[in-house]
Amino acid sequence: MIRETKPSVNGAITDAEVEEQIREMFERNYDLLRQEGGHVLAEGAKQQALEQSLVYWRKLKAIATSVTETEVKLALPGLMTPKRRPFVLEGVVDIVREGEGVRMYDLKTHEESEVRAERELYEDQLNVYAHIWKGVRGQILDGTAIIATRLPPELREALRARDPEAINAAMASWDPVVNLPFDEHEVARTIEDFGRCIDAIEDGEFTPPPPDMLNKSRGTRRRTDHGDVPGVGAENEPTFAQIHCRGCDARFSCASYVAYLRLQARGRGRMIASSDGTDADDLDEWIEVNLGDEE
Ligand code: SF4
Numbered sequence: 432m433i434r435e436t437k438p439s440v441n442g443a444i445t446d447a448e449v450e451e452q453i454r455e456m457f458e459r460n461y462d463l464l465r466q467e468g469g470h471v472l473a474e475g476a477k478q479q480a481l482e483q484s485l486v487y488w489r490k491l492k493a494i495a496t497s498v499t500e501t502e503v504k505l506a507l508p509g510l511m512t513p514k515r516r517p518f519v520l521e522g523v524v525d526i527v528r529e530g531e532g533v534r535m536y537d538l539k540t541h542e543e544s545e546v547r548a549e550r551e552l553y554e555d556q557l558n559v560y561a562h563i564w565k566g567v568r569g570q571i572l573d574g575t576a577i578i579a580t581r582l583p584p585e586l587r588e589a590l591r592a593r594d595p596e597a598i599n600a601a602m603a604s605w606d607p608v609v610n611l612p613f614d615e616h617e618v619a620r621t622i623e624d625f626g627r628c629i630d631a632i633e634d635g636e637f638t639p640p641p642p643d644m645l646n647k648s649r650g651t652r653r654r655t656d657h658g659d660v661p662g663v664g665a666e667n668e669p670t671f672a673q674i675h676c677r678g679c680d681a682r683f684s685c686a687s688y689v690a691y692l693r694l695q696a697r698g699r700g701r702m703i704a705s706s707d708g709t710d711a712d713d714l715d716e717w718i719e720v721n722l723g724d725e726e
Pocket residue numbers: 639640672675676679680681682683685686687688
């Protein structure tokens with residue numbers, strides 16, 4: 432990724448200049464990715480990506496301008512999986528130092544509601560990073576947080592409709608910084624989980640869970656941001672599909688997910704439907720941004 436700031440005459444840089452730089456860097460990064468990796472986006476998808484970058488900057492300006500170390504690489508070497516495979520745990524975080532305080536931020540391309548629904552998973556990962564930062568590097572740490580970079584549906588819809596009032600309302604209610612406590616006592620268990628995952632990957636265990644599992648609730652994880660889903664899983668608990676499949680790039684070629692959608696559709700008389708309609712919405716959006724410019 433290209434990162435740089437343009438020197439200004441008096442040392443200050445205005446918001447308009449920052450946004451101009453974001454546009455320039457976005458174009459250059461896009462060209463670079465296209466040349467190096469052959470990734471090409473339809474014009475609609477590209478505009479959405481640029482808009483997300485700009486909105487993200489506007490919302491998180493205070494944090495962005497106070498970051499003291501960006502993309503800090505953390506590594507924990509010398510680990511071993513349950514099947515005796517050596518591995519190194521690595522992560523990349525941003526650090527903000529304010530006065531005597533130090534905070535660690537981990538950026539995720541997820542929605543804020545997803546992070547809040549599965550706090551434990553994100554806490555586990557931050558616990559490991561905190562352990563490396565404090566225990567291995569010997570640094571102080573006062574707090575950790577996830578920054579959820581995906582725009583919430585209401586904001587995406589308001590931007591698409593170009594409705595200034597709705598955009599302002601959605602921006603005001605969006606809170607992408609999810610503060611999470613860290614507890615280093617859980618680190619050993621989390622590292623063991625990572626190790627089991629590595630063993631499964633190395634052993635080629637990629638089979639998705641059976642379709643009925645996708646409709647089951649995920650234990651302690653509470654559905655708080657999208658409302659209840661009658662008849663799906665235990666009351667107030669999100670299902671596996673709602674948590675994991677919704678954002679999975681492989682979902683439309685996953686046999687379990689396709690079977691799950693068919694089961695859902697059978698009950699509702701729709702070709703494509705999910706328990707909360709999200710996948711149908713996602714598919715519509717995907718078609719819109721990818722085919723919209725081919726008229
Ligand atoms: S859609 Fe993705 S997350 Fe869901 S079961 Fe299939 S592979 Fe797993």
